[in-house]
Amino acid sequence: MSFRLAGCRPAVVNAVALVLALSSSVAFAQNPKAAPKPNAPAPAASTAKPALVASAAPAATATPHDDNWMMTTKPGDATAGQAKAAACGACHGMDGNSSDAQYPKLAGQHEMYIAHSLHSFKSGERQNAIMLGMSTALSGQDMRDIGAYFASKQPLPGVADQALVEHGQKLYREGDPARGIPACMACHGIDGRGNPGAMYPQLTSQHAQYVEAKLKDFHDGTVWGQEAHAQIMPTVAKNLDPQDIAALASYIEGLHVTDHVAAAKSP
Known part of the structure; x- marks a missing residue:
């Protein structure tokens, strides 16, 4: 595993978050009307407007994920x-x-x-x-x-801001148990390769700006699906503060795997 620093490169990035939202459907239940008893007065006419009830349903809903x-x-x-x-x-x-x-x-x-x-x-x-x-x-x-x-392609190595490396590395490798933050490498690996079987993505050399934007989305409660693995990041990121997010994003960009390049050059 190798790591790159960006000397005095500024740590500030302009995060451009993609707007991600989960649509939900609304179900309506209706109880059947009881038949009137003999000689009983006819029930009063309903003033409900079914058309208004139907219009309350959302115009578009997400299709449940089907694997x-x-x-x-x-x-x-x-x-x-x-x-x-x-x-x-x-x-x-x-x-x-x-x-x-x-x-x-x-x-x-x-x-x-x-x-x-x-x-x-x-x-x-x-x-x-x-x-x-x-x-x-x-x-x-x-x-x-x-x-x-x-x-099949190789990610180009990124660089990390030296001023943020110590904080980012500690969170990535050790987490912060006192604040309920697990180590990132527990799922994504020490070199950021991820775990394809568990659907944990590779993070190696990912742009700090993109990582920071996604961590902010997760912190604010964005969820990417209904599966168990999709529920993990919002739970983790809610305990990160802005300084944590910036440090982790920069550290992740600096992660890269040198044996990728070596393997590509091998006969």
């Missing part, structure tokens, strides 16, 4: 995914290394994490207008192919 699509798709094909990912390059870079820090790097990210995220955007569980438009026409196999393509 059955995973069982009907094959492992992603990186070659096929390259063509399918062409449109993604406008924001995320053709090789998954975005040049605009408001958009996450996808290079080296786990195939199924990318595919699962695309499916969540398409179903409405994760809400973002741009990603909804990009994912709507994709099949489950398209998502896996795109995920396989970006997973």
Whole structure:
């Protein structure tokens, strides 16, 4: 594992948070009317307006996440995914290394994490207008192919602000039990590789601006789905203060794995 510092680079970043919201549906229950007893006066006419009740339902609701699509798709094909990912390059870079820090790097990210995220955007569980438009026409196999393509790429090493490293490293590696903050590496690994089986994403070299924006969203209660693993980050981030978030984001950008480059150069 290697780590990069950015000397005297300012730690202040302009976080551009994506607005993520979970839609919910409203169910209405109606009790059947009892039949009138013989010789009893007819019940008074109801003044309720069913049309008004029906209009209270939200115009659009999120489709419950269905992971059955995973069982009907094959492992992603990186070659096929390259063509399918062409449109993604406008924001995320053709090789998954975005040049605009408001958009996450996808290079080296786990195939199924990318595919699962695309499916969540398409179903409405994760809400973002741009990603909804990009994912709507994709099949489950398209998502896996795109995920396989970006997973085959190497993330460019990031840099960390030296002034924030000590604080960020302590939280990442040790957490702060007294404040209910677990170590980030417990799920994401000491070098930020994540855990694909548990759907914990790779964090290696991710833009500090993007990480900071997402941690702020989680701190404010944003949830990315109904699964158990999607409930973890809001619970953790609610105990982080702004200084914690800035330090962690900078430290994560400085994480990178040198053996990725070595493996790529091996015959």
